[in-house]
Amino acid sequence: MERQYLNLIGGKWGPAAGGATSPDRNPARRDEVVAVFPSAGKEDAIRAAEAAAEAFPGWARTPMPKRGEILLKAAALLEQRLDAVAEALTCEEGKTLAESKGEVARGVSLLRYYAGEALQPTGEVYGSASPSTFLFAERVPLRPVALITPWNFPVAIPTWKVAPALAFGNTVVLKPAELTPLTAWHLADVLDKAGLPPGVLNLVVGRGSQVGPALVESSHIKAVSFTGSNTVGSKLAAQCAERGIKFQLEMGGKNPVVVLGDADLDKAVEVTIAGAMLSTGQKCTATSRVIVQRDVLDGFRQRLAAKASSLKVGDGLKADTYMGPLVSADAEKTVLDYIEVGKHEGARLLTGGSKLQGSEYDQGYFVAPTVFDGVRPDMRIAQEEIFGPVVAVMEARDFDQAVALANDTRFGLSASVVTRDLGLALRFIREIDAGIVHVNSQTAGAEPQVPFGGFKGSSSGTREQGKAAREFFTQIKTVYLDPP
Ligand code: UN1
Secondary structure: OOOEOOEEEOOEEEOOOOOOEEEEEEOOEEEEEEEEEEOEOHHHHHHHHHHHHHHHHHHHHOOHHHHHHHHHHHHHHHHHOHHHHHHHHHHHHOOOHHHHHHHHHHHHHHHHHHHHHOOOOOEEEEOOOOOOOEEEEEEEEOOEEEEEOOOOOOOHHHHHHHHHHHHOOOEEEEEOOOOOHHHHHHHHHHHHHOOOOOOOEEEOOEOHHHHHHHHHHOOOOOEEEEEOOHHHHHHHHHHHHHHOOEEEEEOOOOEEEEEOOOOOHHHHHHHHHHHHHHHHHOOOOOEEEEEEEHHHHHHHHHHHHHHHHHOOEOOOOOOOOOEOOOOOHHHHHHHHHHHHHHHHHOOEEEEOOOEOOOOOOOOOOOEOOEEEEOOOOOOHHHHOOOOOOEEEEEEEOOHHHHHHHHHOOOEEOEEEEEOOOHHHHHHHHHHOOOOEEEEOOOOOOOOOOOOEOOEEOOEOOOOEOOOHHHHHHEEEEEEEEOOO
């Protein structure tokens, strides 16, 4: 019998009101139930927001170094169970064990980083126009916040929201994706065991369509940080604006790699494959377009197609797997539909383009690494986020046209250029409309200590991680202090 897990509300682990549950399935073998989770609804969300509000005054009074110590302890506990959490991640999300281990290690680093942030200055002192006034501006918490996180980085993204939210004195309701609750459960469990007081972090696993809106509508919730689709994000933004609360959205991407005429083509292929195919292309930072200067297009497309078709696809738990399954039946349908769209639009399929067949694949959502060639900027596969192992090769005459094509999208999360020419690399850095720019490395990746986020339709203009997290998770109180 698979284990039944519980939600954490007000320091107590318990089932959903009404007792509904939902199975957490393995996308590599759909009959395998990894765990059973509560299927919470509105009532649970409201209770969690109330618990976070009740816990707020105590947590805000807890000295910052003490908050940091709890995060450090949680980091140690997460590190101790790294292998188990990584395996849970692979079993519920599908990415390879190597990627899962990397992600849990990233979670550990994030907890440590924000433990350190809890010891950093919390404001600034100014010279006042009045000789007797002590004038300062202090960063204070927002109060209870709702964190709504996706299934594709179910350790890293919850951690990079929860850790700063807590370090800066907010209390939290975390609503992780329904597809990947087990990893979020581990995060809540290590924080609970590390000594967070009751109600400071509440975990509500349940139906997104009910829990999300109930949290955003709760008068206790003073800010929302969301990572996910543009469709959900823009609705959330409207609701938050209506309530006048702070919000932060990290959404889609259509990230380009630009391969210039002088590029090392092996490097260009390596960068493109890693960006497009790791995590089965299911990253908002994944590479989905590769814009290649005409002079090297023939050589590049041949090598790219050969490499893509040689990738080992399979169960992420197997040591030789490079690419696992898509996360769900819906995700698989979306990707296969986009492949049909690409074919109808007249793009040329170089490799892949279908579900994989054979006993290893029958039970899971396995789609072959897919490369389209001859993609024009007006095609849907050049404009819409596919979120799968599909990359579109586009031709550019020269540097200027390559950058124009790269910028011809409503998104602007990350971008990469492959070149040996430092002058062109610098021009690319200046001219590309993207929040994250890589030179000679893949479009994905996010180190904890630097800001993360996109331009244009990829984000709400806010940034996560690094010092930027403080901007979002605090508000400023300016104080004029005069002697009595
Ligand atoms: C990464 O590229 O390692 O949802 C992180 C996403 C992004 C995180 C990407 N918010 O894919």
